[in-house]
Amino acid sequence: MPIDTEAQFTDVYRAHYEDVLRFVRRRAHPMNVDDIVAETFLTAWRRRRERPRDPRPWLFGTARKVMLNANRGMRRYSALAVRIQEAGQGGMSVVTVDPTASADSRMDLAAAWRSLAAADQEVLALHIWEELSTKDAAGVLGCTRAAYAMRLTRARRRLAGLLGTSAAASSALATTH
Template identity: 50%
Template sequence: MSTSEIKQNRKARFSRLYELAYTDVLRFIQRRAGPDHAEDIVHEAFLVAWRRLDEIPAKHNDARAWLFATARNGLLNNQRGQARQGALAVRIAARAPTFADTESELTHQRIDLASAWQRLRPDDQEVLALAIWEDLTSSQAGQVLGISSAAYRIRLHRARKSLRRELDASPFPAPLAGSLMTE
Protein backbone atom coordinates (compact mmCIF):
# COMPACT_ATOMS: atom_id res chain seq x y z
CA MET A 1 0.00 0.00 0.00
CA SER A 2 1.38 3.39 -0.97
CA THR A 3 1.89 6.27 1.44
CA SER A 4 -0.98 8.24 -0.09
CA GLU A 5 -3.34 5.26 0.29
CA ILE A 6 -2.33 4.90 3.93
CA LYS A 7 -3.01 8.60 4.49
CA GLN A 8 -6.38 8.33 2.75
CA ASN A 9 -7.31 5.30 4.88
CA ARG A 10 -6.33 7.18 8.06
CA LYS A 11 -8.36 10.21 7.00
CA ALA A 12 -11.37 8.06 6.16
CA ARG A 13 -11.18 6.14 9.45
CA PHE A 14 -10.81 9.32 11.47
CA SER A 15 -13.64 11.05 9.59
CA ARG A 16 -15.94 8.09 10.22
CA LEU A 17 -14.98 8.01 13.91
CA TYR A 18 -15.58 11.74 14.23
CA GLU A 19 -18.91 11.52 12.45
CA LEU A 20 -20.18 8.64 14.61
CA ALA A 21 -18.83 9.68 18.02
CA TYR A 22 -18.51 13.47 18.17
CA THR A 23 -22.03 14.14 19.46
CA ASP A 24 -21.81 11.41 22.12
CA VAL A 25 -18.43 12.63 23.35
CA LEU A 26 -19.64 16.23 23.38
CA ARG A 27 -22.69 15.31 25.48
CA PHE A 28 -20.46 13.22 27.75
CA ILE A 29 -18.26 16.24 28.46
CA GLN A 30 -21.12 18.76 28.63
CA ARG A 31 -22.72 16.76 31.45
CA ARG A 32 -19.47 16.98 33.37
CA ALA A 33 -18.13 20.41 32.46
CA GLY A 34 -21.06 22.38 31.17
CA PRO A 35 -21.19 24.02 27.76
CA ASP A 36 -18.44 26.61 28.33
CA HIS A 37 -15.41 24.39 27.80
CA ALA A 38 -16.95 21.22 26.39
CA GLU A 39 -16.21 21.80 22.71
CA ASP A 40 -12.58 22.68 23.39
CA ILE A 41 -12.10 19.55 25.48
CA VAL A 42 -13.78 17.36 22.86
CA HIS A 43 -11.67 18.84 20.08
CA GLU A 44 -8.58 18.10 22.16
CA ALA A 45 -9.77 14.51 22.57
CA PHE A 46 -10.16 14.15 18.81
CA LEU A 47 -6.74 15.70 18.28
CA VAL A 48 -5.33 12.99 20.54
CA ALA A 49 -7.40 10.45 18.57
CA TRP A 50 -5.86 11.64 15.31
CA ARG A 51 -2.34 11.36 16.73
CA ARG A 52 -3.01 7.91 18.24
CA LEU A 53 -5.41 6.59 15.61
CA ASP A 54 -3.63 3.24 15.37
CA GLU A 55 -4.19 2.65 19.11
CA ILE A 56 -7.95 3.15 18.98
CA PRO A 57 -10.00 -0.07 19.05
CA ALA A 58 -11.64 -1.01 15.76
CA LYS A 59 -15.12 -1.72 17.17
CA HIS A 60 -17.27 1.41 17.33
CA ASN A 61 -18.44 1.02 20.96
CA ASP A 62 -14.90 0.31 22.14
CA ALA A 63 -13.60 3.29 20.17
CA ARG A 64 -16.35 5.41 21.73
CA ALA A 65 -15.28 4.30 25.22
CA TRP A 66 -11.65 5.10 24.29
CA LEU A 67 -12.76 8.59 23.27
CA PHE A 68 -14.74 9.00 26.50
CA ALA A 69 -11.61 8.08 28.46
CA THR A 70 -9.47 10.48 26.42
CA ALA A 71 -12.00 13.29 26.77
CA ARG A 72 -12.36 12.60 30.49
CA ASN A 73 -8.60 12.81 30.92
CA GLY A 74 -8.64 16.10 29.00
CA LEU A 75 -11.38 17.39 31.25
CA LEU A 76 -9.45 16.43 34.37
CA ASN A 77 -6.34 18.12 33.01
CA ASN A 78 -8.40 21.20 32.19
CA GLN A 79 -9.84 21.31 35.70
CA ARG A 80 -6.43 20.91 37.33
CA GLY A 81 -4.95 23.54 35.03
CA GLN A 82 -7.62 26.06 35.96
CA ALA A 83 -7.51 25.07 39.65
CA ARG A 84 -11.21 24.21 39.58
CA GLN A 85 -12.79 21.31 41.25
CA GLY A 86 -15.58 20.11 39.04
CA ALA A 87 -18.41 17.92 40.11
CA LEU A 88 -20.48 15.94 37.71
CA ALA A 89 -23.30 18.23 36.50
CA VAL A 90 -26.14 15.99 35.38
CA ARG A 91 -29.60 17.20 34.54
CA ILE A 92 -31.55 14.61 36.48
CA ALA A 93 -34.98 16.16 36.15
CA ALA A 94 -35.10 15.46 32.43
CA ARG A 95 -34.53 11.75 33.06
CA ALA A 96 -37.17 11.25 35.76
CA PRO A 97 -39.81 8.69 34.76
CA THR A 98 -43.37 9.78 34.16
CA PHE A 99 -45.22 7.15 36.18
CA ALA A 100 -46.08 9.43 39.11
CA ASP A 101 -49.74 9.65 40.08
CA THR A 102 -49.75 13.43 40.23
CA GLU A 103 -47.64 16.28 39.01
CA SER A 104 -46.89 17.12 42.64
CA GLU A 105 -45.61 13.60 43.30
CA LEU A 106 -43.41 13.74 40.19
CA THR A 107 -42.01 17.08 41.33
CA HIS A 108 -41.19 15.66 44.77
CA GLN A 109 -39.50 12.66 43.16
CA ARG A 110 -37.38 14.88 40.97
CA ILE A 111 -36.39 17.05 43.91
CA ASP A 112 -35.54 13.96 45.99
CA LEU A 113 -33.45 12.46 43.23
CA ALA A 114 -31.65 15.72 42.47
CA SER A 115 -30.94 16.26 46.18
CA ALA A 116 -29.77 12.68 46.67
CA TRP A 117 -27.55 12.98 43.58
CA GLN A 118 -25.91 16.14 44.90
CA ARG A 119 -25.13 14.43 48.21
CA LEU A 120 -23.31 11.58 46.47
CA ARG A 121 -19.55 11.66 46.21
CA PRO A 122 -18.33 12.78 42.76
CA ASP A 123 -16.81 9.30 42.24
CA ASP A 124 -20.21 7.68 42.83
CA GLN A 125 -21.86 10.18 40.48
CA GLU A 126 -19.33 9.34 37.77
CA VAL A 127 -19.79 5.57 38.13
CA LEU A 128 -23.59 5.87 37.98
CA ALA A 129 -23.50 8.30 35.07
CA LEU A 130 -21.38 5.93 32.99
CA ALA A 131 -23.97 3.20 33.49
CA ILE A 132 -27.14 5.29 33.24
CA TRP A 133 -26.45 8.19 30.89
CA GLU A 134 -23.58 6.90 28.78
CA ASP A 135 -24.99 3.36 28.62
CA LEU A 136 -21.53 1.80 28.69
CA THR A 137 -20.84 -1.83 29.48
CA SER A 138 -18.85 -2.52 32.63
CA SER A 139 -15.81 -3.24 30.47
CA GLN A 140 -16.14 0.07 28.60
CA ALA A 141 -16.87 2.05 31.77
CA GLY A 142 -13.87 0.42 33.43
CA GLN A 143 -11.78 1.53 30.47
CA VAL A 144 -13.00 5.12 30.89
CA LEU A 145 -12.03 5.07 34.57
CA GLY A 146 -8.81 3.14 34.03
CA ILE A 147 -9.94 0.15 36.11
CA SER A 148 -10.99 -3.43 35.44
CA SER A 149 -14.59 -4.28 34.63
CA ALA A 150 -14.84 -6.21 37.91
CA ALA A 151 -13.64 -3.16 39.87
CA TYR A 152 -16.16 -1.04 38.01
CA ARG A 153 -19.02 -3.40 38.86
CA ILE A 154 -18.04 -3.25 42.53
CA ARG A 155 -17.97 0.55 42.43
CA LEU A 156 -21.32 0.58 40.63
CA HIS A 157 -22.87 -1.66 43.28
CA ARG A 158 -21.55 0.61 46.05
CA ALA A 159 -22.69 3.76 44.25
CA ARG A 160 -26.20 2.33 43.84
CA LYS A 161 -26.30 1.49 47.54
CA SER A 162 -25.19 5.04 48.36
CA LEU A 163 -27.87 6.51 46.13
CA ARG A 164 -30.48 4.24 47.72
CA ARG A 165 -29.39 5.41 51.21
CA GLU A 166 -29.62 9.04 50.14
CA LEU A 167 -33.06 8.51 48.60
CA ASP A 168 -34.29 6.71 51.71
CA ALA A 169 -33.15 9.70 53.76
CA SER A 170 -35.20 12.09 51.57
CA PRO A 171 -38.21 13.75 53.19
CA PHE A 172 -40.58 12.49 50.44
CA PRO A 173 -40.91 8.88 49.23
CA ALA A 174 -39.16 8.31 45.92
CA PRO A 175 -40.40 5.15 44.19
CA LEU A 176 -38.60 6.12 40.99
CA ALA A 177 -35.29 5.16 42.59
CA GLY A 178 -35.93 1.52 41.73
CA SER A 179 -35.50 2.29 38.03
CA LEU A 180 -31.99 3.62 38.73
CA MET A 181 -31.05 0.74 40.96
CA THR A 182 -31.46 -2.08 38.46
CA GLU A 183 -29.17 -3.01 35.67
Protein backbone atom coordinates (compact mmCIF):
# COMPACT_ATOMS: atom_id res chain seq x y z
CA MET A 1 0.00 0.00 0.00
CA PRO A 2 2.20 2.84 -1.26
CA ILE A 3 2.28 6.31 0.23
CA ASP A 4 1.86 8.90 -2.49
CA THR A 5 1.68 12.16 -0.55
CA GLU A 6 3.46 13.84 2.32
CA ALA A 7 0.15 13.98 4.20
CA GLN A 8 -0.21 10.19 4.00
CA PHE A 9 3.31 9.76 5.33
CA THR A 10 2.57 12.23 8.13
CA ASP A 11 -0.44 10.10 9.12
CA VAL A 12 1.73 6.96 9.28
CA TYR A 13 4.39 8.85 11.24
CA ARG A 14 1.87 10.13 13.79
CA ALA A 15 0.23 6.74 14.15
CA HIS A 16 3.46 4.82 14.78
CA TYR A 17 6.04 7.25 16.17
CA GLU A 18 5.38 6.46 19.85
CA ASP A 19 5.53 2.69 19.26
CA VAL A 20 8.81 2.96 17.37
CA LEU A 21 10.22 5.28 20.05
CA ARG A 22 9.33 2.80 22.83
CA PHE A 23 10.75 -0.07 20.77
CA VAL A 24 14.08 1.73 20.33
CA ARG A 25 14.24 3.02 23.93
CA ARG A 26 14.11 -0.56 25.18
CA ARG A 27 17.05 -1.58 23.04
CA ALA A 28 19.41 1.31 22.47
CA HIS A 29 21.55 3.60 24.54
CA PRO A 30 19.56 6.72 25.48
CA MET A 31 21.98 8.96 23.59
CA ASN A 32 21.25 7.09 20.34
CA VAL A 33 17.46 6.80 20.54
CA ASP A 34 16.53 9.98 18.66
CA ASP A 35 19.00 9.30 15.85
CA ILE A 36 17.79 5.72 15.43
CA VAL A 37 14.13 6.73 15.34
CA ALA A 38 14.89 9.51 12.86
CA GLU A 39 16.84 7.12 10.62
CA THR A 40 13.99 4.61 10.83
CA PHE A 41 11.46 7.14 9.57
CA LEU A 42 13.89 8.45 6.96
CA THR A 43 14.14 4.91 5.62
CA ALA A 44 10.35 4.65 5.73
CA TRP A 45 10.11 7.85 3.69
CA ARG A 46 12.64 6.62 1.14
CA ARG A 47 10.80 3.31 0.80
CA ARG A 48 7.29 4.76 1.10
CA ARG A 49 6.17 3.19 -2.17
CA GLU A 50 6.93 -0.28 -0.73
CA ARG A 51 5.02 0.20 2.54
CA PRO A 52 3.14 -2.91 3.69
CA ARG A 53 -0.51 -2.77 4.74
CA ASP A 54 0.46 -2.82 8.45
CA PRO A 55 3.63 -0.71 8.73
CA ARG A 56 4.22 -1.25 12.50
CA PRO A 57 6.15 -4.57 12.24
CA TRP A 58 8.03 -3.26 9.21
CA LEU A 59 9.03 -0.13 11.15
CA PHE A 60 10.22 -2.31 14.06
CA GLY A 61 12.28 -4.38 11.64
CA THR A 62 13.72 -1.25 10.09
CA ALA A 63 14.55 0.19 13.51
CA ARG A 64 16.23 -3.07 14.42
CA LYS A 65 18.39 -2.95 11.30
CA VAL A 66 19.30 0.68 11.98
CA MET A 67 20.37 -0.27 15.52
CA LEU A 68 22.46 -3.17 14.25
CA ASN A 69 24.16 -0.92 11.71
CA ALA A 70 24.76 1.82 14.29
CA ASN A 71 26.29 -0.62 16.75
CA ARG A 72 28.19 -2.89 14.41
CA GLY A 73 31.43 -2.42 16.33
CA MET A 74 29.87 -3.21 19.71
CA ARG A 75 29.19 -6.62 21.10
CA ARG A 76 25.82 -7.95 19.92
CA TYR A 77 24.22 -8.27 23.31
CA SER A 78 24.90 -4.66 24.28
CA ALA A 79 23.52 -3.43 20.96
CA LEU A 80 20.24 -5.23 21.58
CA ALA A 81 20.03 -5.03 25.37
CA VAL A 82 16.57 -4.37 26.66
CA ARG A 83 16.46 -2.12 29.66
CA ILE A 84 14.53 -4.14 32.24
CA GLN A 85 14.18 -1.05 34.44
CA GLU A 86 11.52 0.21 32.04
CA ALA A 87 9.48 -2.98 32.28
CA GLY A 88 6.86 -1.30 34.43
CA GLN A 89 6.25 1.28 31.71
CA GLY A 90 6.04 -1.42 29.07
CA GLY A 91 3.21 -3.27 30.79
CA MET A 92 5.01 -6.47 31.77
CA SER A 93 4.18 -7.68 35.25
CA VAL A 94 5.11 -10.67 37.32
CA VAL A 95 2.16 -12.59 38.73
CA THR A 96 2.69 -13.51 42.37
CA VAL A 97 0.39 -14.77 45.10
CA ASP A 98 2.18 -13.10 48.02
CA PRO A 99 2.35 -9.30 47.65
CA THR A 100 5.45 -9.14 49.86
CA ALA A 101 7.25 -11.40 47.41
CA SER A 102 6.62 -8.96 44.54
CA ALA A 103 9.83 -6.98 45.03
CA ASP A 104 11.90 -10.16 45.30
CA SER A 105 10.25 -11.54 42.16
CA ARG A 106 11.03 -8.38 40.22
CA MET A 107 14.65 -8.49 41.38
CA ASP A 108 14.88 -12.16 40.39
CA LEU A 109 13.32 -11.39 37.01
CA ALA A 110 15.70 -8.47 36.42
CA ALA A 111 18.72 -10.63 37.27
CA ALA A 112 17.46 -13.50 35.11
CA TRP A 113 16.78 -11.10 32.23
CA ARG A 114 20.32 -9.73 32.35
CA SER A 115 21.64 -13.30 32.30
CA LEU A 116 19.82 -14.11 29.07
CA ALA A 117 21.58 -13.89 25.73
CA ALA A 118 20.68 -10.85 23.63
CA ALA A 119 18.90 -13.04 21.09
CA ASP A 120 16.64 -14.46 23.82
CA GLN A 121 15.96 -10.97 25.17
CA GLU A 122 15.01 -9.76 21.71
CA VAL A 123 12.64 -12.66 21.00
CA LEU A 124 10.91 -12.28 24.37
CA ALA A 125 10.70 -8.49 24.07
CA LEU A 126 8.98 -8.70 20.69
CA HIS A 127 6.41 -11.03 22.24
CA ILE A 128 5.97 -9.40 25.66
CA TRP A 129 6.53 -5.68 25.23
CA GLU A 130 5.76 -5.12 21.58
CA GLU A 131 2.88 -7.64 21.65
CA LEU A 132 3.60 -8.75 18.09
CA SER A 133 2.03 -11.83 16.57
CA THR A 134 4.28 -14.71 15.63
CA LYS A 135 4.04 -13.68 11.97
CA ASP A 136 4.93 -10.04 12.65
CA ALA A 137 7.75 -10.86 15.08
CA ALA A 138 9.21 -13.29 12.55
CA GLY A 139 9.10 -10.48 10.01
CA VAL A 140 11.00 -8.17 12.36
CA LEU A 141 13.72 -10.78 12.80
CA GLY A 142 13.72 -11.82 9.16
CA CYS A 143 12.95 -15.47 9.85
CA THR A 144 10.05 -17.87 9.36
CA ARG A 145 7.13 -18.16 11.78
CA ALA A 146 8.29 -21.62 12.76
CA ALA A 147 11.81 -20.40 13.49
CA TYR A 148 10.48 -17.52 15.60
CA ALA A 149 8.11 -19.83 17.49
CA MET A 150 10.99 -22.20 18.26
CA ARG A 151 13.22 -19.32 19.38
CA LEU A 152 10.43 -18.01 21.62
CA THR A 153 9.85 -21.43 23.18
CA ARG A 154 13.56 -21.87 23.86
CA ALA A 155 13.92 -18.34 25.27
CA ARG A 156 10.96 -18.94 27.60
CA ARG A 157 12.51 -22.17 28.81
CA ARG A 158 15.86 -20.50 29.44
CA LEU A 159 14.22 -17.65 31.34
CA ALA A 160 12.09 -20.09 33.36
CA GLY A 161 15.24 -22.09 34.12
CA LEU A 162 16.96 -18.96 35.41
CA LEU A 163 13.94 -18.09 37.53
CA GLY A 164 13.53 -21.63 38.80
CA THR A 165 10.56 -23.86 38.11
CA SER A 166 8.26 -22.10 40.55
CA ALA A 167 4.59 -21.63 39.79
CA ALA A 168 5.08 -17.86 39.88
CA ALA A 169 7.66 -18.02 37.10
CA SER A 170 5.41 -20.20 34.99
CA SER A 171 2.47 -17.87 35.59
CA ALA A 172 4.51 -14.82 34.63
CA LEU A 173 5.50 -16.40 31.34
CA ALA A 174 2.03 -17.78 30.63
CA THR A 175 0.26 -14.43 31.11
CA THR A 176 2.25 -12.63 28.40
CA HIS A 177 -0.05 -13.58 25.49
